[in-house]
Amino acid sequence: MGLSNMATIRDVSKIAGVSVATVSRTISKPDKVSEKTRKLVNDAIKQTNYKPDILARNFRTRKSSTIVVLVPDIANPFFSRVIRGIEQTAQRLGYAVLLGDTQGLREREITYANMVQTSQADGIIQLDCQIPFEDKNDCTSPIVNACDCVRGTNMPTVQLDNVAAAKEMAKHIISLGHTDIGIISGPENSTITNDRLRGFKQALEEAGLRYNPSNRKFGDYSLPSGAMAASDLLSKPTPPTAILCMNDEMAIGTIRQAKKMGFSVPDDISVSGFDDISFAEFFDPPLTTIAQPAEDFGSNAMEMLFDLINDKEPENKNILLPFNLIIRESTGNKK
């Protein structure tokens, strides 16, 4: 149908016998208009099937009612849950969500960040860990970081207490009697990775165990990278008896690799994950992991961004969300 024969606010005003300003007000601030007029206008709107021209409105008000989500990889099950949370809250608050799959490329981040500069979007939620602006001073645009924050900026964040979560997981593993514990970590530059490592080390220390750097292998949060790192770890002359993975995908890759190499999980080796993706529960053995309220990351971030966009100071600019250690069958007593 298009807009070719669309009624404008002027058509409505003529039919209702009022000015365009009154029509506009009837729509945006109905309480500023008398009941009689309101009815007149609403009837005219129905009669003409008038729909406000959003493009004209956006142009005039310099707002797009659109936000951008920067995500390194939308096919990641955790991120997609976060996005679902964002989307739902955005819809409730009257915002549309533009998807910015950056694949970790700085160039793409900048492209999307520019959309805010040009009012194409009113704000940014980033699930990435970098600052998506060429010039860090541009950070004055409304922006919220969910999941993985940049230290040393005052960017509002929604986060898990990754240190505490990793520590709790490590304590669980230690409580099962394990002393030689491997860790499959994410890339070194990520704050999440570093926080989780810190929690792990704290637990070791408190248990009087020594952190062995050769027990740390790197992955990129993908299934194959987990398998690869596990292969390294399990090929050691005396492999660790437990492996702590920084997400569920790498844990699943690890278990697969362990089985392939003839290890039994958890009898020979305990494996734990992080995130509690839907597959964790259905894997064999079901994965011990840290559950995160993924959708809440999204909805909290969106609500905070909403405040920032509308110049309300958010109550809490650094939200910490609760985690939950879920003990399933991939971890067991050291034999």
Added chain:
Amino acid sequence: MGLSNMATIRDVSKIAGVSVATVSRTISKPDKVSEKTRKLVNDAIKQTNYKPDILARNFRTRKSSTIVVLVPDIANPFFSRVIRGIEQTAQRLGYAVLLGDTQGLREREITYANMVQTSQADGIIQLDCQIPFEDKNDCTSPIVNACDCVRGTNMPTVQLDNVAAAKEMAKHIISLGHTDIGIISGPENSTITNDRLRGFKQALEEAGLRYNPSNRKFGDYSLPSGAMAASDLLSKPTPPTAILCMNDEMAIGTIRQAKKMGFSVPDDISVSGFDDISFAEFFDPPLTTIAQPAEDFGSNAMEMLFDLINDKEPENKNILLPFNLIIRESTGNKK
């Protein structure tokens, strides 16, 4: 930084000493402008750090360079791969992607469909199976259906030959000696479901086997629904020796349930999936499945939509993408 101090096309024109029309042309049709002027204008653009006001442009041209993706559930790994394909191609073609997570709700579909009516978006790609318009005549908006099409409309589609794929899978299962085959299907109203069922039946028929309706259980493409349906199937006095699932999630749910009930996969029971999600390969046992080029669904749909938006007749309005039977270890000879 915002737009407060942004240079406008007028500022540029003054500095360059030309008219605004010339500046506009330099940007959109540089070959219509003499080289001398072009340099003048480009210098002025650099000097002022001018960025065209996209909102104004969209308003004037009645285009948003934005498309909407309607997806029933973004957390579905297959859909998220399709979206990744859409996003990449959209970016290449200069489009932004608005995410419309409909959760299967008609109301939400309509909300998003209205964005096209109001020029907020130039077109729609739907991964859903319904027509997202109140009035079916509104289908004149540029729209492409990927994955699951509606029969009886002339809506452009990107699809798999689901009949042939399911048939090939069924033939594989039959070739292993199975005669009592269960099927865990998607919801009844879906075209995909019906096509895959048809392929299954064709294979049975060609093998001289009878289709047993009590061997069909319904799921909703989720892990737990697969487990539930499998539970039904395996509780029969003489359970089937093979179960064909209409996606990988339900297959994984099925295997999990089978193991729980003491069946060995594939020794007691063969299980197959559909989609080849990343977890399929890493499951235990690795899943026999049909691989689909998920990203290609997205990029093809986006390219077709691009043609429709720009009034080019697409070469092929009903694209069929190739599938690939991947035989792993979840299916085996009937014992």
Added chain:
DNA sequence: GTGAAAAATGTAATCAATTACATTTTAATT
């Protein structure tokens, strides 16, 4: 060098809403 055609550029209307400000109407108070 002239004239015609083509290329380059300029002028100004246009898109459809919002909103500051001005004006009119209504309500409240005395």
Added chain:
DNA sequence: AATTAAAATGTAATTGATTACATTTTTCAC
């Protein structure tokens, strides 16, 4: 009834780019 304040409504400017059309400049053949 007069006065004042408050509420309702109207007028018209404004937003920044695009583009139809008009005008000027350049090119080129003769």
